[in-house]
Amino acid sequence: MTAGKKKISAKPSSELFEDIPVLKRKWQAALKPGQTLPRYEDVMLGSLGRLADHIAVMKNDSGVLQISRSGRYVQQWLQDERWDIPIAAVSPDCATVLSEAADCALSGGQPYLATAHCVRDGMVRTYDVLALPTASRWGTTLVGTYVNERAAQYNLLDAIFSTTDDGVVSLATIRDAAGKPCDFQVVHHNQGAARLLKLPSASLQWRRLRQGGHLLCAAEVMERLFAVVTHGGRDQFELDSDERNLRLGAHAFGDIVSLTIADVTALKRREASFRLLFDNNPVPMGIFDKATAKILNINDAAVSHYGYSRAQFLTMTIWDLWPSGEWENLDEALLRFDDTNHFHQDWRHLKADGSEIQVLTYGRCVAFDGRDGFLVAIVDITERRKAEARIAYMAHHDGLTDLPNRAFYQERLTQALERGAPAGKRVAVMCIDLDLFKNVNDSFGHPMGDRLLRAVAERLKAQMGSGNLAARLGGDEFAVIFGGGISPNDAGDFAGRLIATLSAPYEIDGNELVIGASIGIALAPGDGASSEELMKNADMALYRAKQHGGGVHRFFEKEMDRQAQKRRDLEHDLRRAFAHGEFELHYQPLVDVASNRISGFESLLRWRSPDKGMISPVDFIPVAEDIGLIVPLGEWVLREACFEAARWPGDIKVAVNLSAVQFRSRNLVQVVVSALAQSGLAPTRLELEITESILLAETETNLATLHQLRGLGVSISMDDFGTGYSSLSYLRSFPFDKIKIDRSFVKDLADRPDCVAIVRAIAGLGRSLNITTTAEGVETTDQLDWLRAEGCNQVQGFLFSAAKPASELEELLVRFGARVSQAA
The missing domain is CATH 3.30.450.20 (PAS domain)
Structure with missing residues (x-):
């Protein structure tokens, strides 16, 4: 420090x-x-x-x-x-x-x-x-x-010494008047030493060896310890005592001797039973001469496994079991074996019939019939290696299509970039997304979709040349790597051919399936030097291709990155704005056509940025939905609108728009109940406006939520009616309280007969089903006259007022009656 x-x-x-x-x-x-x-x-x-x-x-x-x-x-x-x-x-x-x-x-x-x-x-x-x-x-x-x-x-040192089963003793040398060592005194020991020497720990500490009472006092032990102190270095020897075999190791550091004591009784007994275990062991085992490599002994398991007779084995050397290509490696292994006294390695071996197997060998030095030898145990791992190779392959390949997977693709892309960078060669990345694939899954089921993905993979493989790689990244997303300095023109031409190939009809089980493909292309080094950057940019180019309707390829352009950065900045600003309270609610009046009075207000979310001023909801609402911010933001809107409406006259309602994302959060009913309870607003004064997109997804679940809200006494309104896919069927599936006629039909009422017909039909539908109809976007008295004539119940628009902050609503309520009369 x-x-x-x-x-x-x-x-x-x-x-x-x-x-x-x-x-x-x-x-x-x-x-x-x-x-x-x-x-x-x-x-x-x-x-x-x-x-x-x-x-x-x-x-x-x-x-x-x-x-x-x-x-x-x-x-x-x-x-x-x-x-x-x-x-x-x-x-x-x-x-x-x-x-x-x-x-x-x-x-x-x-x-x-x-x-x-x-x-x-x-x-x-x-x-x-x-x-x-x-x-x-x-x-x-x-x-x-x-x-x-x-x-x-x-x-650490104390912990190791105190927990080991071996004995550890430190001895201080005692010298006579002539300076010769004549005795030793125990200055340190662990519990293992006391146990092996059969003395209490307190009795052993500071004890002189010549006092006797334990095996270290034996004359042969003393002589070896004197020799170690006198000549320096170390010594190792064994003692047999009380049917025990002890191995002692002494090392002198000046006049201090470090002595270790190990009980090797079990080891000695194992050595005594070695031959029995060797002969009857089910694992193939052999002993070969250390000097000549001649096989000295072999057990029955080895005879059976390799196919040689015992007589044949005893005329062979270990070289006969190794393919000639492995001999040099075997020489090196034997040298290491000689130094380290162990042998643990995997090899290729030859059996008597010439077949090759993979084995794992374990060995150690042994004495056999008075000769130095090596004992080797052999485990056949041929099938294990095959299984490992298969597992390794599966770890890098997609189980459905057998194409390389994302991990292998990233690895190969990194290698291609590393090879291409020094030579200045381009590397191209193509991200491929199948168009209309979801339709196949929805119409024919996932098994058919899986078969289609396999067929797509086969077409991709057929288009790959040497040095190129196609992979499945997941779902219906694929990717291709092109190395070797491909040009932009070549990349574009290949992408066009690939789209045509993948878009050709597929014949599966008598069904003709037609899909398409969109491709995004990024070229290194111009579009990125790393695999992550290149893939990100290719993905942005793919997004642009999908935006253009699919079935095309697009190259990455810097503007795409700028747009993505702009989007990321907007996401960040949105989170900051929510945290700092930059959002506010404005309210646009809903006017009752019959009485010419305000019957309610629609709450509209506004974002007042301190840096950029007012930001349009059209710009930030979709982003808030994508990043999940619309859920807490929608809860805030509900609470704020209910609190504000509670201060209005009792006959004035408030309308709040709900996003489809809020329905997916599954706690919408609790949020509404909480907002009503905290504000004290009567449920009958709250209107919740939804769009058809809510009913398009998870219809049964969302309908159940709508019925729960309706059961609270809250009114449910369908916004932008007539602009979606199947509005009439939704009117049958749920009893809406209100339908709102989209401003696109109101705008051209005076000029287009078809708009008049649509408004007339919706208003008539509302009367028949006892549903209130509200027309949006009313800006002229002519439009108001048309809507009154067609029987619309409610109107809203700039003719009456733009959306106003809560602070201006009281004046609007006071003055509005005259203004409506004048407009009428």
Whole structure:
């Protein structure tokens, strides 16, 4: 730690166990509907307080995990105060656990709690490391990581010595007047030593060996210890005592002797039964000469497995079992075997019939008939290797189409970019989406859809040349890589041919299936140098192709990126606006045609940005729906509208528009009940306006929700009637209180007979079904006259008033009667 820096202490364990749940709840609370990960700003900024010193922020920069920021406590733990450094630059014990926590958090999409055991100066410290994956506004993924010490530290060396079954004794040399060693005194020992020497620990400590009473006092042991002290170095020997076999190892450090004692009784007994176990072992085993590699012995299992007779085996060397191509590797392995006294490796072996198998060998040095040899056990792993190869293949290929999957595709794309960059060669990426594929699934079922995907894959494979790769990314999304310096013209021509190929009819089980394909193209290095950037841009080009009706290909253009950035900025601004209360409600009057009085107001959401002024709902409502913000925003609108309406005269209603996304949240009824209860507004004074899109999706569930709302006493109105797909069938499925005639029919009432006919039909339908009809967008007295003549019940539009803030409604209510009379 740098001089002058204040040391940051770990928080007590009680605080630690509070911090981790708090951070997890903070992460969970920041996760909005529709998000894969919460935003970094929502989780890691703001109210961290005392936790900030324990937080590090990591990011993935081109495949390299980096520590972007770190608090003071984390810096002390890392032993590094730098920011923006690769994780490999810090202490390996810290780097390992940080990598583990970050990888698991990112792959699982959830907070991940890891444990770090760091050894510093012989002391073991245990830390908890909580990784919180977050998304950033720049499109990258950041991992906020909390670090704190969990438990008391302990001495590693003491812990090892105290827990081992072997005995550990430290002896101090006692010398006579001539300086020769004449005795030893026990200055340290562990419990294992007391147990093996059969003495109480207190009696053993400080005991001199010449006092006798245990096996270390034996003359042969003393002589070996004197020799070690006198000549230096180390010694190892065995003692047989009390039907026990003990192995002693002595090492002198000046006048201190470190002595280890191990009970090898079981080992000796195992060696005694070696031949029995060798002969009857079901695993093929053999012994070969260390010097000549000649096979000295073989068991029955090896004879049976390899197909050679015992007599044949005993005339062979181990070279006869290895293919000649493996001999050089075998030479190297035998040299390592000689040095390390073990043998554990997989090989190719030959059987007597010439067939090749894959084996895993385990070996060790043994003495056999007075000769140095190697004992080798052999496990046939041929079938296991085949299964592993199949598993490896399946891990990189799509199980349905047998095309490479997303992971393999990303790997190959990265390789293509690395090869192409030095040579300046273009690499092309094509993202392919099937047009009308959903229709096949909906009409014929998923089994037919799966067969169609396999047929598409076969056509894709047939179009791939050498060095190109087609993959299935998921669903009906495919992708292609072109390396080798492809030109834009060649890429465009290929995309056109591919669209034609994939769009040709498919004959499956007597059914002719017709789909199409849309393709987005990005070219490296101009459209991106990394696989992530290239795929992102190709996907944007595909989106543009789909916007143009499908069946076409589009190249990535910088404008697409600008539009995507504009969209991301709008998403960010929307979240900030909601958090800072930049939204407000305006109210447009609903005028009763018969009485010429205001019967209600429609609440309309407005966004007043401090930087950009008023932003049109047309621009921000679809984005709010896409990112899930419309749910909390819609709840706010309901509460605000009900509170405001509660201050109006008792005969004035308020209408609130509902989004289809709010229905998917499944708590809409509870939200309405809560808004009514908190405001005190009578349910009969609340109108909820929906569009046909709500009834297009999950009809039974949404109809049940509508009936629940209706059961509260709330009125239900269908907005934009006549502009959708099947409005008449919806009027049969649910008893609406009101239908609103879209402004597109009102606009041309005076000039187009067809608009008059449509308005007349809707108004007549309303009278027949006892449903109120409201005409939107009334701007002229001629339009009002037409609507009155056709029997519309309600009107709204600029002829009466634009939408006004709540503060201006009282004046509007006071003055409106005269204005309506004059307009009429």
